[in-house]
Amino acid sequence: MKIKICGMREAGNLWAVADLSPDLLGFIFYEKSLRYMRETLDPEQVRSLPPSIAKVGVFVDASLAEVQATACAYTLDYVQLHGHESPAYCQQAHTSGLRIIKAFAVGETFDFASLADYEASCDFFLFDTKGALPGGNGTAFDWQILAGYTGTTPFLLSGGLGPDNLNALLDFHHPQLYGFDFNSHLETAPGLKDVAATRTLLQRLHQAAS
Numbered sequence: 227m228k229i230k231i232c233g234m235r236e237a238g239n240l241w242a243v244a245d246l247s248p249d250l251l252g253f254i255f256y257e258k259s260l261r262y263m264r265e266t267l268d269p270e271q272v273r274s275l276p277p278s279i280a281k282v283g284v285f286v287d288a289s290l291a292e293v294q295a296t297a298c299a300y301t302l303d304y305v306q307l308h309g310h311e312s313p314a315y316c317q318q319a320h321t322s323g324l325r326i327i328k329a330f331a332v333g334e335t336f337d338f339a340s341l342a343d344y345e346a347s348c349d350f351f352l353f354d355t356k357g358a359l360p361g362g363n364g365t366a367f368d369w370q371i372l373a374g375y376t377g378t379t380p381f382l383l384s385g386g387l388g389p390d391n392l393n394a395l396l397d398f399h400h401p402q403l404y405g406f407d408f409n410s411h412l413e414t415a416p417g418l419k420d421v422a423a424t425r426t427l428l429q430r431l432h433q434a435a436s
């Protein structure tokens with residue numbers, strides 16, 4: 227099971243979390259987010275992460291030109307598109323060489339058939355909780371809804387994941403589950419991860435997988 231820690235914002239905190247060897251680290255390039263990091267981390271700091279950790283840039287309805295320029299400057303391995311990006315937008319991004327994680331806000335009435343048009347262009351889907359904000363709402367959704375997902379694109383489970391629901395998380399299974407995405411529930415403040423809690427969580431996930 228892959229583990230993504232998202233919303234890194236401060237250099238010291240970034241190195242401390244990177245030392246724990248998560249599979250993916252996420253950076254929020256959405257200006258309205260409290261985790262927006264362009265002013266606190268420069269491209270060189272992000273570029274110098276070990277190659278074993280995939281760097282993910284999170285965007286919300288940004289222009290393709292902005293996503294491309296940012297992916298290049300920060301050498302992002304994936305772009306996480308967390309807004310209302312269309313299948314055509316994802317196709318264009320894919321054709322330009324970007325690797326895509328397309329996020330979807332899941333509520334009770336989510337239409338899984340709408341994902342078919344994204345399958346060809348996206349490397350992964352990410353299922354997040356539908357909420358007031360585009361992401362980082364800190365609330366979990368009913369994961370049983372995902373029984374309705376019968377597509378072939380692997381997905382990251384997201385939305386309010388953390389130490390409090392870790393046991394339930396370890397009991398969740400789906401043939402396309404690729405990994406878990408942790409964000410606000412590992413923080414001492416927006417954009418600042420609790421390193422001890424993150425270490426414990428990673429240890430428990432690794433133990434469960436062994």
Ligand SMILES: O=C(O)c1ccccc1N[C@@H]1O[C@H](COP(=O)(O)O)[C@@H](O)[C@H]1O
Binds near residue numbers: 387410411
């Ligand atoms: O974290 C943010 O501020 C954010 C802003 C805009 C888009 C996405 C954002 N974060 C993503 O939201 C999910 C769920 O986070 P949480 O666990 O509910 O706090 C996660 O995938 C983050 O990448």
